[in-house]
Amino acid sequence: MEQKLLTRNFALLILGQLSSLAGNFILKLAVSMYVLETTGSAAVFAAILSAATVPAVLLTPFGGIVADRVNKRNIMVGLDIFNGVSVLCTVVFFRGENALFVIGILLALLSVSGAFETPAVQACIPTMLSGDNILKGNAAVNQVAAVSALACPMLGSLLYTAFGVRPVMNACALCFLITALFESFIRLDGSQLTGIKQPVRAVVKQDFSESLHFIRKEQPVILKMLLLAALSGAFVMGITMVGFPYLIRNVLGLGAAHYGAAESAMAVAAVLGSAAAGFLVGKLKLRSLSLLLAAPGVFALPAGLAFLLPAGTAVRYAVLIAAFCGMQAAVTVFSIFAVSMIQQRTPNHLIGKMMAYTSAVSLCAQPVGQILYGFLFDWCSASLVLIPTAVVIVVIGWRAKGFFASLEI
DSSP states (O other): OOOOSSOHHHHHHHHHHHHHHHHHHHHHHHHHHHHHHHHOOHHHHHHHHHHHHHHHHHHHHHHHHHHHHSOHHHHHHHHHHHHHHHHHHHHHHOOGGGHHHHHHHHHHHHHHHHHHHHHHHHHHHHHHOOTHHHHHHHHHHHHHHHHHHHHHHHHHHHHHHHHOHHHHHHHHHHHHHHHHHHHTTOOOOOTTOOOOOSOHHHHHHHHHHHHHHIIIIIOHHHHHHHHHHHHHHHHHHHIIIIIHHHIIIIISOOOHHHHHHHHHHHHHHHHHHHHHHHHTTTTSOGGGHHHHHHHHHHHHHHHHHHHHSOOOHHHHHHHHHHHHHHHHHHHHHHHHHHHHHHHHTSOGGGHHHHHHHHHHHHHHHHHHHHHHHHHHHHHSOHHHHHHHHHHHHHHHHHHTHHHHHHTTO
16 A cells, blocks of 8 residues: 555654744844844855854764664754754844854854754655655655745744844744644654664764765765765855845845845745656656756856846846746755655665765855855856856756766666
8 A cells, every 4th residue: 555645743744844944944034134234245144154054064974873873853852942942042142242143153053953953854754754755755845945935034024124133033932942842742663773872983983984885885876966966056055045135135225025025936936846846756857857957057147147237126136036936946856856866775774874964065065155155246246146157057967967867777
């Protein structure tokens, strides 16, 4: 009998992710608006985001080890409680003279938490589901993230405009604590968990050795996929996370409401991308992933041309949204298929570590892209940044045709 997708455990995971992502998206918008309004600099904004990413880059591989050895439900519950308490403490210490420092500390703490929670969440999916439902489950989780990104930026911008940053932080803390409540009812089979019974140093050495042997000798295509995704991600994430808010707020001079609407539009694109990924299960050939990898570059080109050619603010705003929405949809479909391929090629006792490597490689690319584009957008015109980036992304996708074609053999 075919396994149903919406099991009790998976439903609780979805509800928890919905609450957690709502808190994350609203908090991200409020913090982004506050930092950009306070500093007016893309470089400073990028530096804060990048510094906060460093703990996740360093700790995510250890998060994968913990996810494979410790009950994943307990990891998620404990970390979401930690997230809620961290945000509440930030509200207490938030003052005008040290606001940016406190925000940086909060983002670093959330980054540490994510280093351990992300592998646990991703490793839960193949333990709850099987077969094609793994890809459908990943698509469903991405749809939840997209729906949260659709509703929350607009809600966050309204709350931020009406009440300021502190009340928004309080609401986000509540979201994290509600997530912990949902996750506490998840029941997972712990028969394969070994715990950490040896000295930590020995456990880390043993698990790293086993997982590295797996991706280097048994499944080298996973390593190639990770490196390819990281190369492309450095460019795509750079212009998305730094360029998108900077172009709307500082170049076009539009307010928080316009930025919230733009983020919501991108969330619609992510919803459509997730739905498309679920529909394409069994239909999309792996060689077509090279087209998805190149697609963000194709969409970025008109955004660059809009700032090069004479056009009004409204036209540039519309073109910018359309271009970044296309990028978002393509990236969503590609990431779902890539992660699902890695999960299906990995045995259960290594899935946490493989998901950790996936997150770590992605996170390594983020600060590189953020710092690079932070300086580029401060020093160069928008068209001079976007058009060369579009060309580079298309070339990466075109060069990857042979790799993706080989996966079908």
